[in-house]
Amino acid sequence: MSNEYLVEVKNLKQYFPVRNSKGKLVPLKAVDDVSFAIKPGETLGLVGESGCGKTTVGRSLLRLYKPTAGEIWFDGQLVTDKNMHEHRKEMQMVFQDPYSSLDPRMTVEDIIGEPLDIHKLCKNKAERRERVLELMKTVGLNAEQATRYPHEFSGGQRQRIGIARALAVNPRFIVCDEPVSALDVSIQAQVVNMFEDLQQQLGMAYLFIAHDLLVVHHMSDRIAVMYLGKIMEVADSDSVINHPIHPYTESLLSAVPIPDPKIARTRQRIVLEGDVPSPMNMPQGCPFRTRCRYATEQCAAECPTLTDRGNGHFVACWNR
Amino acid sequence: MSEEKKYVLQVKDLHTTFVTDSGEVQAVNGVSFNLEPGKILGIVGESGSGKSVTAYSIMQILAENGRVTSGEVLYNGEDITKWSKKQMTGFRGKCCSIIFQDPMTSLNPVFTIGNQLEEAIRLHTGKSKKEAKERAVEMLKLVGVNEPAKRVKQYPFELSGGMRQRVMIAMALACEPDILIADEPTTALDVTIQAQILELMQELQHKLGMAIIIVTHDLGVIADMCDEIIVMYGGRVCERGTADDIFYEPAHEYTKGLLRSIPTAGNTHERLQPIGGTPINLLNMPEGCAFCTRCDNAMKICLTQVPEELQVGEHHRASCWMNVKQAMEEAAK
Helix, strand or coil, X not given: XXXXXXXXXXXXXXXXXXXXXXXXXXXXXXXXXXXXXXXXXXXXXXXXXXXXXXXXXXXXXXXXXXXXXXXXXXXXXXXXXXXXXXXXXXXXXXXCCCCCCCCCCCCHHHHHHHHHHHCCXXXXXXHHXXXXXXXXXXXXXXXXXXXXXXXXXXHHHHHHHHHHHHHCCCCCEEEEECCCCXXXXXXXXXXXXXXXXXXXXXXXXXXXXXXXHHHHHHHCCEEEEEECCEEEEEEEHHHXXXXXXXXXXXHHHHHCCCCCHHHHHHCCCCCCCCCCCCCCCXXXXXXXXXXXXXXXXXXXXXXXXCEECCCCCEECCCCC | CCHHHHCCEEEEEEEEEEEECCEEEEEEEEEEEEECCCCEEEEECCXXXXXXXXXXXXXXCCCCCEEEEEEEEEECCEEHHHCCHHHHHHHHHHCEEEXXXXXXXXXXXXXXXXXXXXXXXXXXXXXXXXXXXXXXHHHHHHCCCCCXXXXXXXXXXXXXXXXXXXXXXXXXXXXXXXXXXXXXXXXXXXXXXXXXXXXXXXXXXXXXXXXXXXXXCCHHHHCCCCCEEEEEECCEEEEEECHHHHHHCCCCHHHHHHHHHCCCCCCCCCCCCCCCCCCCCHHHCCCCCCCHHHCCCCCHHHHHCCCCCEECCCCCEECCHHHHHHHHHXXXX
């Protein structure tokens, strides 16, 4: 197999057992048959509303959950329980909440140094310290901050610590799970730019998970749109944003608040009726059909699969 | 009409401080604005800008260590900061209501939706239990909750986030207040639900004609619905004007920087220009302009003197020394 793709996800399913109102165990289908691939150095944006399974996809990729079914290939190798430890040297994650993802009782040096210890990448203390300071410099932190604790830093700085920790093992792939959504607007741009700079310097691939479509559009080469555990549309980012095909993508885009009064006043909002159905009680057929204005009988009978509409623009919809 | 009667709410030079272990924090530092009946005012700012505290100061629902130290809040010309606790209880809900960011924690989990709605209605109107019940169902219908008669018997945990926020809005509007304050009303919601709630608020405003204050950090949320926008930083107002003024002719360095730093439909493939530095520390405020430590164009005077508000357009005012400098340069020509 050639290594055109760095990461390949094939028919990933992630079900969680939960009790329903009658106390019976039923599967909650957080991710239901998702496939995608990421090239080396590429950024794939993953968007969707809360509960659509985008975070679960990211976590399953790193085997923070054991997938119910499906395969994850990294650089031509199937990732299994056995070689997972080795693969985590190449795959890392940056978490959403810069407050809860850092141990409050560890100094910055120990936080960033922990992956070095786990993977035994440094021979001695001096080497470890040198590497930590180098990483801190890469993400724009001062060397004298190494002995401080997370609570002494602002949200943006903490996110930098989290990024330095992810970079420690020289990964080739980073899952960024909503890395800027907890930050103030004026700080978001700093962190977004840093992700872009690091990618240019180090050539990593990103899976960039976020709900802010404008930020995802800015960051990504391609974008995948998820709804209730399934990918609805995937294409290069300009196509998804400027020429969406799936009705869900259309309405999602029209709902995004645009910080430009003239555009905001003139555009048509497609307001979706109702709420996202519970993933414990998914509609038969296409999961979006209960809120879709184009829904037909076929949508209820059978779930559409992703088909190519030209130029690598994949859409899962019967009617568009 | 006299000046006071023209506005349903006037805030004049409001100062609010919090006493903390590390010292006194000046969260709101001389904020003034006027709100006309039936208008929508947007207050934007990042965390620590004092936008929410301004709202809480109006409602007098500050945390125990917080206090309005000076300034006036005039409701139809009357200074409510001098009102008694009892008078304020009558004010909240009946004259001015507030909805919060998180619809889960602002509803009581152990009472039904109907119970909580009826309580608010009976507290402020002389309605009987039965009338209040009817009004509760009517309000839920107004805010677009499906099957309202069934919903009144449900508990908050049985509703989705968007539905809960609708219930909060129903509760806030049940006694037909003149002013509705929405503190980050859609921050906890998904974009498609956010669009529903914003649409609903606009629709209700047309129908019921109350004035609305929307407090948010998201410039996108207020781009198309506000009559006036106030930009806050470090407890002060840096700029005020119409949406077009703020978005197309920003006159304060902070607003300019903020607009450059967010991705929009137009600049997708350009590099973002972030505002440098770290967010403001209210315990260690600069002597002059609150933004001076992060401002690329800061001058000597910015470090030592707080800029005064200057008229830069018909409805557009900004507090930035750059404008004073520009005006002086033009005058010299």
